[in-house]
Structure formats: structure tokens, C-alpha cells
Amino acid sequence: MRLLHTSDWHVGRTFHGADTLDALSDALGAIARIVREHGVDVVLVAGDVYDSAMPSGRHVEALTRALQEIRAAGAAIVLSSGNHDSAARLGANAGFASAGGLHLSTRALEPDSWRIELADEHGPVHVFALPYLEPVAMRSSLPEAGIANQADAIGWAMSAVRASLSASPARSVVLAHCFAAGVAEPEDDAPRDITAGGLDVVPLARFDGIDYVALGHLHSRQELAPAVRYSGAPLHYSFRERSPQRGGWLVDLDADGLAQVAWVDLPVPRALTTIEGELGALLADESLAGTEDDWVRALLTDRLRPIDAMRRLQERWPHAAEVQWTGGQDAPAAELRARLARRSEAEVVGDFLEHVRAGVGPSEAEAALVRDGLARVAAAEVAQ
Known part of the structure; x- marks a missing residue:
């Protein structure tokens, strides 16, 4: 199975006040071309699909067109909500969309909803698309879980993932929207603190045992481990973003799990x-x-x-x-x-x-x- 790891599309975001929708539409159109040219089976989007919790009509239409082009190119899509998204709005009609190959994961407190069951000639692949997990909201809903920070929230989520894999073994992929240990100092415009009280870092060990972890939240690509990576955003949204490249990771799974990962470029419009x-x-x-x-x-x-x-x-x-x-x-x-x-x-x-x-x-x-x-x-x- 071949996956394309992307994240942080931020549909609706501007660049220092300049509209970026046309440039982003071109970049997302290039994703559809990559799907065709590289035989991609699944496109992953690890959070922050929109830049706003209340996107405008033109931004919703642009996202819809991009998703339609990717599906028409032949790839299924797994998409999770990020801290910029309204989970309820993004996840509307998720059950209906999944029948058409668009899998939306937005329900933070429902681990069973995160699992998307896929398969290739080697057997099942379970993709767990973790929505953005807000520690404060989770503390009030799950007081018994002892969640104090993002590391705790991801730990709780990964316990549910491992329980699912124990009951139904399969090769595994996890999408998560967070700061993970080993990241370079975040760009100045990046969300420096996802709980607003100091850089809240998730230890890499939280993701042990997973064949590939597709991270979102930072806008520049980073490799934290061979199987744990950030793809970055498809466009530059600030002068402070570290990486000049824009693109995504092509991830190949074979019968034993992760086979190889390669970078593929998206066009940089300016x-x-x-x-x-x-x-x-x-x-x-x-x-x-x-x-x-x-x-x-x-x-x-x-x-x-x-x-x-x-x-x-x-x-x-x-x-x-x-x-x-x-x-x-x-x-x-x-x-x-x-x-x-x-x-x-x-x-x-x-x-x-x-x-x-x-x-x-x-x-x-x-x-x-x-x-x-x-x-x-x-x-x-x-x-x-």
C-alpha cells in the first residue's frame, strides 16, 4: 500500500494579508497528479484542514473540489481535524462521506471512530486518525483519565489504539496533530503551545509499535524517526517557516510494515x-x-x-x-x-x-x- 502523508492545508489562510486560495488550489491539484503518477492508494491529511473554525463558502467549495479531484485520481482520503478546525462542522456527514472513500475523523472522545480499515494484497491496514485532542476539554469529559497535558492526551489515545490492534492485529498507521519530542524549535508563527501554558511536547515513545506515524501541526517537514515524520504545509504561510520545500511523504507498506519513505515535491508558487x-x-x-x-x-x-x-x-x-x-x-x-x-x-x-x-x-x-x-x-x- 502506498500512502501520501500531508497535513496543515489551512484552506482560507492568507499570507501577510494576501489571498492564497488560488495558489493552494494549484498545490492541492498537484496532489491529485501525484496520486496518478505515483500510484498512491491513500492520501492522509493530519489536521488543520481549514484555517478557521467557520470557513467561508468559497473555502468550503475549494476544499470540496480538491477532495473530488483526489478521489477521481484513484486515492482514498483519510482526514483528521486539527486545532484550527471545527470538529463538528468538518465531521458533518462523515458516515455518508466514508461510503465514497473520504474518511473524516473528528470525534475526539470516541476512539472506535478513529479506525479506518483498509487492505491490500498483504492483508489489513488499520489507519487510526486521531483528531486534535484538547487536554482541557478531555479533563472535563474524562476526569478519571488524569489528563493534564498533550502528552497525557496522546497517551490515552494510543492506549486505545493498542487495545484495538491487540483485538484485531494489522499493520498500523496513526495520524496525530501535536508537537512531538525531537522537533526543531517551532517556527515563530507556529502554535507554540497547544495548551497555552508552555511548549507541550509528546514523547516519541507514545508512538512505539506503530508502522508509520503521520504528524501535523508544524508547517515545515521534519523527520523525528524513520517512521515518525511531519510533512509540513503545502504552501508557505510565513517567512519564518523553516523549510523551503513544500510537499509530502510517499510511504510504502509491505507485508512486514514500513518498507520505505520518500519525499515528493509540490510546486512552490512564489x-x-x-x-x-x-x-x-x-x-x-x-x-x-x-x-x-x-x-x-x-x-x-x-x-x-x-x-x-x-x-x-x-x-x-x-x-x-x-x-x-x-x-x-x-x-x-x-x-x-x-x-x-x-x-x-x-x-x-x-x-x-x-x-x-x-x-x-x-x-x-x-x-x-x-x-x-x-x-x-x-x-x-x-x-x-
Whole structure:
């Protein structure tokens, strides 16, 4: 069986305010071509199908077209909900869709609903598509499970997966939407904390014994182990995303389990380029010839803030999307903004308390209250 591991489609997301739907539709159309050219049996989408819990009509139509093209190319589809999705909306009509080869997994508290039973000439393959598991919501629904964080939530889910495999042995694939141990420092725009209280990492050991683990949540590809990988998003959604490549993992299963994994590229519609220097020098820099059609981020080092910098940049680079002034007297403020961008919400609240209390930060009890409050807000947003 050949699988194509993708994730984080984020249908409806913009790039620094620019609409990406046409570019994403092209990328998803390329997935259908990959299915035909490489003989893909199943396309996996490991969470964050939409960028919003309430996608617009045009975004729903775009996703529907993409899924229809992939099915017409000959692949079944297994799709799980992520933290950006509304599980209830995404999972509507899941029972009906499965009859047509589109398997939607969105019910976090119903482990039996995660298993999709597939088969090839070597026998059964069970795909367990774990929806995004919100620890706060699970704590209130499963108080006896002792779920405090994402690692606990995935541990609870994997116990159910192993019980299912024990009762019905088969080669196994798991989809999960989380931070797993061994990830590089997340991109600045990535969800730094899926429980809003510090980077909540799932140990790789939680996935032991599974033939392949298809992870989502990070937007750049990463290999944590031969059988545990992130595919990243099909488009760049920020200058801070680490990997220039966009694509997915072709995963081959043989009679014994995982046989091989290979990367397959998706087209990159517009490259990302960061330029740095004084505005006038950049506009005249001949070494930057050929970058005019790129998405451009400009880091301006002028001693005084340039007037109308974005308009002037866009005269040469029509797709200039971000400009930062790093020179002059505002440099400390820029450094402060950069430091804040690397800190979680709970850490920012702690810093504020330490500032207003003249160096006295939150107590353990106060920090726990802050984490719990932020997590409740995050859970409410996910449930919308």
C-alpha cells in the first residue's frame, strides 16, 4: 500500500494579508497528479484542514473540489481535524462521506471512530486518525483519565489504539496533530503551545509499535524517526517557516510494515526572499535581480526610519509583504517585539506580573491559574 502523508492545508489562510486560495488550489491539484503518477492508494491529511473554525463558502467549495479531484485520481482520503478546525462542522456527514472513500475523523472522545480499515494484497491496514485532542476539554469529559497535558492526551489515545490492534492485529498507521519530542524549535508563527501554558511536547515513545506515524501541526517537514515524520504545509504561510520545500511523504507498506519513505515535491508558487540593508541600496542592488516576483521581507537598517518604505519596495518587488525597520533608535523596541514573539502567552503574563510587582513573579499557584485560564480560552476557541 502506498500512502501520501500531508497535513496543515489551512484552506482560507492568507499570507501577510494576501489571498492564497488560488495558489493552494494549484498545490492541492498537484496532489491529485501525484496520486496518478505515483500510484498512491491513500492520501492522509493530519489536521488543520481549514484555517478557521467557520470557513467561508468559497473555502468550503475549494476544499470540496480538491477532495473530488483526489478521489477521481484513484486515492482514498483519510482526514483528521486539527486545532484550527471545527470538529463538528468538518465531521458533518462523515458516515455518508466514508461510503465514497473520504474518511473524516473528528470525534475526539470516541476512539472506535478513529479506525479506518483498509487492505491490500498483504492483508489489513488499520489507519487510526486521531483528531486534535484538547487536554482541557478531555479533563472535563474524562476526569478519571488524569489528563493534564498533550502528552497525557496522546497517551490515552494510543492506549486505545493498542487495545484495538491487540483485538484485531494489522499493520498500523496513526495520524496525530501535536508537537512531538525531537522537533526543531517551532517556527515563530507556529502554535507554540497547544495548551497555552508552555511548549507541550509528546514523547516519541507514545508512538512505539506503530508502522508509520503521520504528524501535523508544524508547517515545515521534519523527520523525528524513520517512521515518525511531519510533512509540513503545502504552501508557505510565513517567512519564518523553516523549510523551503513544500510537499509530502510517499510511504510504502509491505507485508512486514514500513518498507520505505520518500519525499515528493509540490510546486512552490512564489519563493520567499529576505533582504537586508538600507532602503536605497536595496532598491539599486543588482545582485537581487531575479527576485522581483518573490514574496519579499525587507529588514531595513537605515539610521532614520525611511518614509513610505513599503510603497517604494513594491515598485521593485510587487509582492513585498513585510517590512521591518531594524536600525536607529527603534532597534530596542524591535528586539523586544522579537523576544515577545518567541514567548508563550503564559510566559508573557508572568513577565507582566514580575514587572508590576517589582521583580516578584507569579507563584506556582498563580502560574497554574494562568495556564488553566488560557487553556480554557483556547479550548473554547477550538470548540467554536
